[in-house]
Amino acid sequence: MRTTMKIRKYGIAFLLILLATNVSAQVSFERxxxxxxxxxxxxxxxxxxxxxxxxxxxxxxxENVSDLKLQWTLQNQVFGAWQSNxxxxxxxxxxxxxxxxxxxVDAITGRVFWKYRHVPAENAxxxxxxxxxxxxxxxxxxxxxxxxxxxVALDRITxxxxxxxxxxxxxxxxxxxxxxxxxxxxxxxxxxxxxFGIRGYVAAYDADTGxxxxxxxxxxxxxxxxxxxxxxxxxxxxGAPVWITGSFDPELxxxxxxVGNPGPDWNAGQRPGDNLYxxxxxxxxxxxxxxxxxxxxxxxxxxxxxxxxxxxxxxIVWRGTPSKVMMWANRNGYFYVLDRVTGxxxxxxPYVTVNWSSGLDENGRPIPTPQDEGMPTFPGNQxxxxxxPPSFSPRTGLFYFSAWQDYATIYRAEESEYEPGRAFLxxxxxxxxxxxxxPTIGIGRTNPINNWTNEVGFASLKxxxxxTGEEVWSYDQFDVSxxxxxxxxxxxxxxxxxxxxxxxVDARSGDSVVERQLGRTDCDGASxx
Amino acid sequence: MExxxxxxxxxxxxxxxxxxxxxxxxxxxxxxxxxQYTSEAVETGSRVYTQQCALCHGPQGDLVDGIDLSxxxxxxxxxxxxxxxxxxxxxxxxxMPAFNLRAEEMNGIIAFIRAGFDPEGVAVRIGDPAxxxxxxxxxxxxxxxxxxxxxxPRTAPDLSNIGAIRTPASLQRNLLDPATALLPINRPVRLxxxxxxxxxxxxxxxxxxTVQIIDSQERLxxxxxxxxxxYEISDQPSKQPTDMTSDEVADVVGYLLSLRGIE
Numbered sequence: 133m134r135t136t137m138k139i140r141k142y143g144i145a146f147l148l149i150l151l152a153t154n155v156s157a158q159v160s161f162e163r164x165x166x167x168x169x170x171x172x173x174x175x176x177x178x179x180x181x182x183x184x185x186x187x188x189x190x191x192x193x194x195e196n197v198s199d200l201k202l203q204w205t206l207q208n209q210v211f212g213a214w215q216s217n218x219x220x221x222x223x224x225x226x227x228x229x230x231x232x233x234x235x236x237v238d239a240i241t242g243r244v245f246w247k248y249r250h251v252p253a254e255n256a257x258x259x260x261x262x263x264x265x266x267x268x269x270x271x272x273x274x275x276x277x278x279x280x281x282x283x284v285a286l287d288r289i290t291x292x293x294x295x296x297x298x299x300x301x302x303x304x305x306x307x308x309x310x311x312x313x314x315x316x317x318x319x320x321x322x323x324x325x326x327x328f329g330i331r332g333y334v335a336a337y338d339a340d341t342g343x344x345x346x347x348x349x350x351x352x353x354x355x356x357x358x359x360x361x362x363x364x365x366x367x368x369x370x371g372a373p374v375w376i377t378g379s380f381d382p383e384l385x386x387x388x389x390x391v392g393n394p395g396p397d398w399n400a401g402q403r404p405g406d407n408l409y410x411x412x413x414x415x416x417x418x419x420x421x422x423x424x425x426x427x428x429x430x431x432x433x434x435x436x437x438x439x440x441x442x443x444x445x446x447x448i449v450w451r452g453t454p455s456k457v458m459m460w461a462n463r464n465g466y467f468y469v470l471d472r473v474t475g476x477x478x479x480x481x482p483y484v485t486v487n488w489s490s491g492l493d494e495n496g497r498p499i500p501t502p503q504d505e506g507m508p509t510f511p512g513n514q515x516x517x518x519x520x521p522p523s524f525s526p527r528t529g530l531f532y533f534s535a536w537q538d539y540a541t542i543y544r545a546e547e548s549e550y551e552p553g554r555a556f557l558x559x560x561x562x563x564x565x566x567x568x569x570x571p572t573i574g575i576g577r578t579n580p581i582n583n584w585t586n587e588v589g590f591a592s593l594k595x596x597x598x599x600t601g602e603e604v605w606s607y608d609q610f611d612v613s614x615x616x617x618x619x620x621x622x623x624x625x626x627x628x629x630x631x632x633x634x635x636x637v638d639a640r641s642g643d644s645v646v647e648r649q650l651g652r653t654d655c656d657g658a659s660x661x
Numbered sequence: 662m663e664x665x666x667x668x669x670x671x672x673x674x675x676x677x678x679x680x681x682x683x684x685x686x687x688x689x690x691x692x693x694x695x696x697q698y699t700s701e702a703v704e705t706g707s708r709v710y711t712q713q714c715a716l717c718h719g720p721q722g723d724l725v726d727g728i729d730l731s732x733x734x735x736x737x738x739x740x741x742x743x744x745x746x747x748x749x750x751x752x753x754x755x756x757m758p759a760f761n762l763r764a765e766e767m768n769g770i771i772a773f774i775r776a777g778f779d780p781e782g783v784a785v786r787i788g789d790p791a792x793x794x795x796x797x798x799x800x801x802x803x804x805x806x807x808x809x810x811x812x813x814p815r816t817a818p819d820l821s822n823i824g825a826i827r828t829p830a831s832l833q834r835n836l837l838d839p840a841t842a843l844l845p846i847n848r849p850v851r852l853x854x855x856x857x858x859x860x861x862x863x864x865x866x867x868x869x870x871t872v873q874i875i876d877s878q879e880r881l882x883x884x885x886x887x888x889x890x891x892y893e894i895s896d897q898p899s900k901q902p903t904d905m906t907s908d909e910v911a912d913v914v915g916y917l918l919s920l921r922g923i924e
Contacts, residue, residue: 554742555741555742560775565845566845567841567842567843567844567845568830568831568834568841568842569827569828569830569831570844570845571844571846579701580866581865581866582846582866582867582868583844583845583846583866584845584846585845585846585864585867587845588845608869609868609869610867610868610869611868611869629869631868631869633868633869633870647869647870
């Protein structure tokens with residue numbers, strides 16, 4: 133009797149396992165290509181290769197959004213904000229925790245299936261916090277870049293490492309903070325270290341083996357085109373990191389990447405020239421990594437205006453012509469529309485106060501108006517916006533992002549000597565405040581009391597019309613926000629902010645529909661709903 | 662409903678604030694984020710400095726020969742990670758001792774050093790605290806508005822710990838020119854609710870949808886902006902520049918600097 137029971141039990145369990153393997157489909161490249169068509173999942177950092185962060189889901193409407201209830205909370209175990217964007221595949225959420233842990237979580241209950249910890253080498257250096265922005269997924273693996281500049285592939289069912297390769301030299305302060313981008317059979321990452329005199333690059337690895345497939349420097353070496361935008365050996369440690377996930381156009385077979393600041397950060401005089409391809413968007417062939425075009429937003433940057441925003445792609449009728457465009461609210465305070473086939477500049481206008489430049493010429497090159505020493509520069513060091521992912525809704529035709537308004541910085545330039553693995557900054561800055569010694573905005577928010585107030589800067593969620601380059605509406609917050617955006621087919625826009633509110637806003641009018649206090653601040657708008 | 666001029670857009674009466682700095686050490690960097698320290702960090706650093714460093718380096722940071730911490734003049738150190746190295750490792754065979762600071766203390770001390778101790782570098786005369794105390798409670802009339810160590814009204818900021826969190830320059834400025842010293846959060850506010858209640862007070866905190874104040878009856882109030890029919894924030898401080906002599910001001914500053922929490 134007992135024996136039969138046992139045998140019976142085994143029989144059922146076995147059957148379940150068989151069922152499971154049949155049901156949980158692989159996350160193939162085909163599925164990622166059409167990620168927009170399975171809105172119940174979130175298969176890439178930006179929700180799809182166009183990086184629109186637009187969801188076709190429409191069950192949540194302006195009428196019922198106030199019925200949303202908190203389903204679960206997963207408390208992070210490490211101090212500091214989450215900048216990690218969850219990947220969701222077939223009910224399982226993959227999320228990273230500082231410094232370099234990956235968790236597989238049941239998306240319905242929030243319970244954790246497995247957790248993998250990578251302990252970065254002790255000498256790993258990152259300028260701005262032990263951030264990690266999430267994993268990429270392909271077939272039966274997930275991939276994470278690490279603070280000590282490695283790329284790790286994990287089995288997505290068990291969480292065990294499959295391969296672990298070096299992306300950059302940790303002793304020279306290379307790091308990886310972005311979520312990788314998977315294209316076809318390759319995993320592509322860029323490197324951080326723009327404050328430490330690295331020479332940036334984007335590199336692709338075979339998803340099965342981890343073998344390097346190509347590597348393209350963001351600073352051209354001797355003999356390469358545009359090498360002469362640098363003098364002497366400045367190019368060897370000129371920064372130009374890539375620390376935000378790019379986008380991909382399968383028809384053009386191009387990947388697009390935002391490139392960070394040149395180094396040393398604040399002493400532009402020490403590195404004469406345009407310093408290509410710092411503060412640019414670059415278009416790289418997905419198979420070979422070959423550079424097809426570039427567009428530079430801020431030549432010879434003295435303000436730390438990394439162009440590490442997400443390249444947002446859309447196929448729209450632009451001023452009467454069907455066009456393949458790229459939309460870009462840049463850290464330098466201008467909003468751009470580019471032709472993503474050629475990199476040609478189509479439109480560009482300031483979206484916040486800008487005084488480092490008086491405008492853009494017909495090619496989109498800024499006309500510089502550097503401020504006198506000791507005078508404030510708008511926008512300030514953190515920029516008019518930064519890496520916070522924007523959204524584009526094909527329904528409204530509008531582009532949405534988090535801007536910092538009324539925020540300025542006073543820069544100080546200094547000569548600095550490059551030393552491997554050391555900070556290479558060329559000066560410093562202070563934030564403009566209404567009274568001497570008054571508190572100002574920091575990079576994160578650690579104080580529950582806002583004693584700096586909106587007088588030193590505040591968040592303005594902006595809706596931009598790519599047809600005109602103009603703002604259509606804005607929704608202001610009292611503190612600044614580093615939050616990403618998500619739009620839906622029901623014309624809602626979801627975002628967060630440093631104050632810990634979760635906001636639902638009408639994507640057409642900009643009216644607040646609902647706000648909820650969730651406690652700690654959240655960095656990413658792509659919440660799992 | 663209209664909330665009149667929630668934002669006072671007042672561009673510079675140019676003041677440099679805050680603190681740039683940079684932190685290579687990961688534990689520290691985790692806390693502060695990108696190239697900047699918070700005001701809390703500077704406050705913490707100021708406390709650590711007076712307790713642990715001022716003994717040798719002096720109140721102005723310039724007492725060790727060839728080193729002036731307040732203006733960033735060091736013998737060897739350059740970057741923040743160098744500073745962290747010296748502070749945690751010591752130097753000169755222990756003449757500069759090794760300190761085992763907690764991460765936020767280390768972060769704070771670097772922030773405080775990088776803040777130049779006093780963001781404006783103003784040399785401030787600091788007088789006799791005992792005479793300053795007498796002035797504070799008597800002729801200066803400070804005690805009419807301010808509370809210190811459990812005594813006095815609460816509507817103006819409690820000054821019990823002010824010496825630990827403000828520079829001499831900012832304390833002096835508050836007496837001589839309260840208008841330019843006025844911190845944004847301290848601006849007097851006047852609110853009118855839907856129920857036609859008028860509330861006058863000082864802000865303690867604010868966010869997009871709510872504001873927290875201490876009102877003129879010393880009550881803590883938290884109000885939803887959607888319940889207000891008007892919300893005014895004043896540019897003007899609630900007090901006049903002092904008419905004390907410069908010696909008296911120096912004494913009061915000396916007294917304020919001695920206020921570092923309960924004894």
